[in-house]
Each structure stands twice: as C-alpha cells, then as structure tokens.
Amino acid sequence: MAGKRVLIVDDDEAIRLFVEAVLEGEGWECVLGVNGEEAVDMAEMVQPDLVILDINMPVMDGFEAFRRIRSSPFTEKIPVIMLTAVNQEATNGHHDEHTMERQFAVPGPEGFVDKPVDASFLLNCVLGVMG
Amino acid sequence: MADFELVLTVKGGPSRRYKVKPEGLHVGRHVDNDVVLTSQLASRRHARVWFERDVLWVRDLDSSNGIEVNGRVVKEAALHEGDTLLVGGHLFRVARSTESSLGRTVIGPEDADEIHEAMVSDTRGARLPVLYRAARLLGTVFDVDELLRQILELIFEALPVRRGFILTLDPAGGEPRIRAAMSKEKEGEDTPLSHTLIEHVIGHREAILTINAQDDSRFDRAESIVGHRIHAAMCAPLLGRDKVVGALYVDSGEQATPFPKGDLELLTTIARVVGVAVENAQLYQENVQRERLAAIGEATAGLGHCVKNILTGIRGGAELITRAIEKEDIGLIQRSWTILSLSFERIDLLVQNLLTFSRPTIHERHSTDMSSLVREVLGVVQPRADRHKVALVFEPAEDVRCPADGRQIYRAVLNLVTNAVEACERSGGVVTVLCGADERQCEIRVEDTGPGVPAEVLPRLAEAFASTKGSAGTGLGLACTAKIVEEHGGRLEVESEEGQGAAFIIYLPMGDAPIEPPDDAARPNEQLRRTITTQPEPSLGDH
Numbered sequence: 001m002a003g004k005r006v007l008i009v010d011d012d013e014a015i016r017l018f019v020e021a022v023l024e025g026e027g028w029e030c031v032l033g034v035n036g037e038e039a040v041d042m043a044e045m046v047q048p049d050l051v052i053l054d055i056n057m058p059v060m061d062g063f064e065a066f067r068r069i070r071s072s073p074f075t076e077k078i079p080v081i082m083l084t085a086v087n088q089e090a091t092n093g094h095h096d097e098h099t100m101e102r103q104f105a106v107p108g109p110e111g112f113v114d115k116p117v118d119a120s121f122l123l124n125c126v127l128g129v130m131g
Numbered sequence: 132m133a134d135f136e137l138v139l140t141v142k143g144g145p146s147r148r149y150k151v152k153p154e155g156l157h158v159g160r161h162v163d164n165d166v167v168l169t170s171q172l173a174s175r176r177h178a179r180v181w182f183e184r185d186v187l188w189v190r191d192l193d194s195s196n197g198i199e200v201n202g203r204v205v206k207e208a209a210l211h212e213g214d215t216l217l218v219g220g221h222l223f224r225v226a227r228s229t230e231s232s233l234g235r236t237v238i239g240p241e242d243a244d245e246i247h248e249a250m251v252s253d254t255r256g257a258r259l260p261v262l263y264r265a266a267r268l269l270g271t272v273f274d275v276d277e278l279l280r281q282i283l284e285l286i287f288e289a290l291p292v293r294r295g296f297i298l299t300l301d302p303a304g305g306e307p308r309i310r311a312a313m314s315k316e317k318e319g320e321d322t323p324l325s326h327t328l329i330e331h332v333i334g335h336r337e338a339i340l341t342i343n344a345q346d347d348s349r350f351d352r353a354e355s356i357v358g359h360r361i362h363a364a365m366c367a368p369l370l371g372r373d374k375v376v377g378a379l380y381v382d383s384g385e386q387a388t389p390f391p392k393g394d395l396e397l398l399t400t401i402a403r404v405v406g407v408a409v410e411n412a413q414l415y416q417e418n419v420q421r422e423r424l425a426a427i428g429e430a431t432a433g434l435g436h437c438v439k440n441i442l443t444g445i446r447g448g449a450e451l452i453t454r455a456i457e458k459e460d461i462g463l464i465q466r467s468w469t470i471l472s473l474s475f476e477r478i479d480l481l482v483q484n485l486l487t488f489s490r491p492t493i494h495e496r497h498s499t500d501m502s503s504l505v506r507e508v509l510g511v512v513q514p515r516a517d518r519h520k521v522a523l524v525f526e527p528a529e530d531v532r533c534p535a536d537g538r539q540i541y542r543a544v545l546n547l548v549t550n551a552v553e554a555c556e557r558s559g560g561v562v563t564v565l566c567g568a569d570e571r572q573c574e575i576r577v578e579d580t581g582p583g584v585p586a587e588v589l590p591r592l593a594e595a596f597a598s599t600k601g602s603a604g605t606g607l608g609l610a611c612t613a614k615i616v617e618e619h620g621g622r623l624e625v626e627s628e629e630g631q632g633a634a635f636i637i638y639l640p641m642g643d644a645p646i647e648p649p650d651d652a653a654r655p656n657e658q659l660r661r662t663i664t665t666q667p668e669p670s671l672g673d674h
C-alpha cells in the first residue's frame with residue numbers, strides 16, 4: 001500500500017498512535033484527526049484513499065461524520081472503516097452497514113473493526129476494503 | 132353454595148334467624164338440636180334441613196305431627212327462598228342470608244365504595260373525625276411502617292378492639308406478612324390471628340365481621356379462631372388501584388364483645404385509605420429499585436467501554452513491541468512504548484477514581500502545602516502537555532497551607548489539570564493554575580484556553596460515567612473531584628462560556644466549618660458560573 005494515504009480519526013490518543021504505527025509499517029502515509037468535525041474537514045482537504053473512523057467522539061460523533069463524508073460529492077467515494085465498541089453502538093441502533101444504510105440513506109461503510117483492535121484483523125480488513 | 136337461613140317470627144319480639152350450616156341443621160325439642168323448639172307439638176328430633184347438590188332440602192324425621200312446606204304436608208321437599216316451613220307449631224320463612232344474620236356480616240367491594248361515599252359525605256357522623264385523622268396521617272407520615280402503626284393506634288382509640296394487625300402482600304407473591312401489630316392482651320397470652328378469615332378477605336375482596344367466630348360456619352372448626360376462642364373479629368381488604376395489597380384485621384380477643392355493623396364500615400373505609408398508602412409505597416420502592424438497576428447498568432456499560440478502549444492500547448502496544456523486536460526497529464519500540472504508557476496512565480487514573488468514587492473516604496485533614504501539591508501534579512502532567520504543545524503555567528501565592536487530606540486533594544487537582552490539558556490538546560493552548568488563600572478559604576483555580584463547556588453539558592458535569600470526551604473519557608474525573616471537595620466541606624465551581632475556555636475552582640475551608648453557599652447577588656456573571664455538586668439537581672418532576 002505504498003504511497004496511499006489514510007485518515008485516522010479517534011479521540012483516544014493511544015488508539016490513534018497504534019493504528020498509525022500499524023499502517024505506517026505497511027507503507028501508508030497517515031493523517032490524524034481527533035473528532036468527527038475534523039474527519040469531515042480533513043477528508044475533503046487531504047482526499048485520503050481510506051478513512052478509519054471511531055464512533056464515540058466529542059464535538060461530532062463518527063456516525064454523523066460518516067453520513068457527511070458519504071453525502072458530500074467531494075468525499076462520497078472514499079472507503080470508510082468504522083472502529084466500533086459493540087455494546088455502545090448496539091444501543092444506538094446502528095451496528096451494521098445495513099442498519100446504517102437504512103438510517104442514513106447512503107451506502108454503508110466498507111468495513112467494521114471491533115475494539116479492542118487487533119493489528120492483523122485491522123490489516124486484513126484494510127486489505128479487503130482496498131482490494 | 133347459596134347462603135340460606137330459617138327466619139322464625141316471634142309475636143311481639145324480634146325475628147330470630149338460624150343460618151343453615153354446610154352440614155345442615157337439626158330442628159326439634161331436644162337441646163342437642165341446632166334449632167331448639169319449646170312447643171309440645173314438636174318431637175325430640177323433628178326435622179332436618181340440609182344442602183344437597185346446592186339445593187336446600189327438608190325432611191321429616193318421623194315426627195309425631197309432621198312438617199308442612201307452603202301449607203302442604205311433606206315427608207321431604209326442596210326449599211326455596213320465600214317458602215314457609217311449619218315445624219312443631221313454629222312457622223319459619225326460608226330466606227337468603229342477610230347482613231344481620233347471626234354469625235357474620237359481609238361487605239363486598241361495591242358496598243365498600245358506597246359506604247366510603249356515605250361516610251365521607253355524612254358530615255354529622257361521629258366517625259368523621261376518625262376518618263379525617265386517618266387521611267391526615269396519610270399526608271403527614273411518610274414512613275409506611277410508622278403510618279401503619281399510627282393507623283392501628285387510631286383504630287384502637289375508635290373501636291373496642293383487643294388486637295389489631297395490618298398485613299401486606301409482597302407484589303412478588305407469597306403469604307400475607309404482618310407489617311404492623313398492636314395488642315391489649317397480656318403478654319405471652321397473645322394468640323395467632325385467623326388466617327382463614329384473612330385469606331377469605333383477600334381472595335374475595337370483601338370485608339367480613341364475625342360476631343361469633345366460633346359459630347361461623349364459614350370458618351373451619353380446626354382453625355385458629357375456634358382454637359383460641361376468638362369471639363368477634365373484623366377484617367377488611369387493603370385495596371390498591373386494581374389489586375388487593377393486604378388486609379386490616381382486628382378482633383376482640385377472648386372478650387365476648389361483639390362489633391356492631393357500623394364498626395365494620397369504619398374499618399373498611401380506613402382500610403381503603405391504608406390500601407392506597409401501601410400501594411404507593413410499593414410503587415415507590417419498585418421505582419427506586421428500577422432506577423438503581425438502571426444506574427448499575429449505565430455504570431457497568433460506561434466502565435466496560437472505557438476498559439475496552441484502554442485494552443486496545445495495551446494489546447496494540449504489546450503487539451507492536453513484538454514486531455519491533457523482530458524487525459529490530461528501535462523507533463517502533465519507542466512508539467509502542469508511548470502507546471503502552473498512555474494506556475497505563477489511563478488505567479491508573481480510572482482505578483484510582485473508581486476507588487475514590489466508590490468508598491466513603493474519611494479524610495484526615497493535616498496542614499498541607501498546596502503550592503508543592505500543585506507543583507507535583509504539574510510534574511506528572513507535563514510530559515503529556517509537552518506532547519500536545521500545551522503550556523503549563525503556575526502562579527502560586529507564597530506559602531499557601533490549608534488543612535486537607537493531601538492525597539485526596541492531589542487526586543482532585545490532577546483530575547482538573549488532566550481535563551484542562553485534554554481540552555487544549557486539539558489546538559494547543561495554555562493551562563494556568565493559580566493558588567491562593569485568605570483566613571477563610573483556600574482557592575485552587577485551573578484555567579484552560581480550550582473550547583469551553585457547552586451550556587447544556589453544565590448540569591451533567593459531576594454525573595459519574597457521563598463523559599463528554601468520547602472514548603477518551605471515563606466520566607469519573609469531575610465526579611471524583613466534586614466528591615473529594617464536598618467531603619472536605621469545600622465547593623467546586625466552574626466558570627465557562629462556549630468558545631471562551633473554562634476555569635474550574637476548588638474552594639477549601641481553612642477552619643472546621645464547611646464553606647457557605649455563594650451569595651448569588653454578589654456575582655453578576657452568575658449564568659456563566661455554577662457550583663458542581665454530586666447532589667442531583669432538582670428537576671421539574673421532583674417535589
């Protein structure tokens with residue numbers, strides 16, 4: 001994946017640094033954001049090849065950020081992987097791509113990675129999404 | 132089985148009523164008979180009246196003069212309401228049991244409503260003061276057990292009872308349980324109460340008065356009433372909105388004092404008042420229980436979520452270190468170590484805050500050097516602030532000492548400074564800590580240039596597990612700080628406007644007396660400033 005750019009958005013510093021270290025090791029160029037609002041702005045600005053998006057974040061949560069990224073003509077084609085903590089997202093009622101598609105009337109995220117994040121699982125998911 | 136009685140009309144006197152027991156009645160001149168006739172026309176054992184397949188029958192027991200039903204001589208015949216029966220010169224009328232029949236009085240739920248209405252509207256009634264006092268108790272005594280005790284006292288004043296019991300049913304089911312009891316019987320001579328009577332009252336939702344319980348065919352002879360020679364008893368159901376929640380039972384003990392019907396009416400009405408009170412208490416209890424379970428659920432979910440996030444860091448950091456060692460990549464080892472340290476810091480903070488939050492801490496207050504304490508906190512937070520280009524500024528006054536539990540106040544200040552640094556992490560900024568004191572109080576003020584606290588979040592600031600920081604927060608920090616400060620008799624305040632940064636201020640008392648609430652009038656910018664407390668804010672729903 002050399003030369004590809006990924007936008008990693010998580011308000012948790014440890015998780016941000018971990019995902020960054022894993023993907024940099026595979027040759028990705030990493031850009032980091034800390035909340036949903038930054039995710040939307042930076043996706044448009046840096047035009048990444050992939051967005052990895054946490055859900056539970058301050059300012060704007062990952063669901064809303066996802067909806068906006070998918071609804072904007074500048075970012076709608078960018079694949080998105082959501083970082084989920086099952087319990088919490090289940091209570092919000094959108095815990096899979098189909099529910100999210102119905103909820104937001106946009107194509108669902110390309111992938112989901114459950115926390116605690118496992119490096120090999122994350123890499124497999126990224127490979128799957130990027131073909 | 133219908134309830135019938137034989138009514139004997141005696142010239143110049145009141146009619147006498149004989150209830151037909153389930154095992155039947157014997158009529159004759161001998162004293163062994165249930166209905167003893169004195170006439171010479173009657174045989175020793177003249178006739179028998181009994182039930183068979185729900186029909187009332189009479190048979191001539193080979194008497195000398197025979198029997199007549201409705202004027203016709205019969206050997207055996209079915210009896211119906213209104214029939215006349217001539218035995219040994221006495222004319223009986225067959226009637227349904229009425230309230231005044233010897234043995235018992237029954238007030239059904241419909242009757243009870245009427246009685247209630249009648250009694251409440253009867254302003255001249257002598258019982259109204261009793262009812263008024265019962266209703267007053269309902270409004271003034273909020274502890275149910277105390278209310279029930281006082282209701283029994285009231286009944287003892289108003290009625291000639293020797294013993295009184297209030298029993299309640301557990302909403303989850305089971306036998307009725309004695310919730311309040313009162314007795315004038317001598318100690319040690321107290322007898323059990325009649326369970327048959329209570330079960331009947333609860334099962335049928337009717338109030339019952341038995342004038343002579345021992346003769347009442349309704350109750351099993353082996354049962355406690357007879358065994359304990361209880362003469363008269365009354366029992367009324369405690370009616371909730373749609374179910375029976377218990378029973379109010381009184382008896383005359385071993386004294387043969389009968390209760391008049393009016394007493395049962397009064398008891399029934401009081402029981403209705405008590406029923407509502409008991410049901411309300413049960414509903415309140417259920418509500419408290421539900422809220423407690425919801426709070427535990429919320430706490431567990433919040434904690435689980437937080438631990439999961441920390442676990443990602445620990446697991447990820449460890450995994451990366453393994454890779455880095457394989458690749459002999461020193462740079463990656465350093466990055467992994469940062470991830471691990473961050474996670475350890477967070478789990479340490481979480482555990483410390485959980486402990487602070489969960490145990491009632493008895494603070495030992497010693498004279499504490501607040502300036503050194505704040506310096507220590509800043510030393511711990513400095514590396515993190517450096518990483519995010521957040522400047523830490525400390526402006527201490529000279530020699531600030533305050534009686535406090537240093538360890539706990541350290542934790543309280545650490546939480547505030549950590550929050551302030553986190554608030555500035557996105558765009559860099561300045562966190563300023565000021566420390567000062569006068570003769571009344573010591574003040575530690577933590578200011579940041581972050582985004583400020585949104586107005587709608589202010590009321591929930593000290594709520595445990597209500598983090599506004601997404602995955603990064605535990606939602607415990609401010610709750611703990613507020614708890615520690617309150618336990619010191621101090622006050623925690625916040626001043627913030629969205630977009631304008633925030634200041635959190637700890638006030639600790641210099642003496643033993645807790646700090647007085649602020650004088651609102653003296654603070655013009657009140658809407659931007661408020662006290663953070665672990666006490667829930669009164670909402671419109673609370674009274």
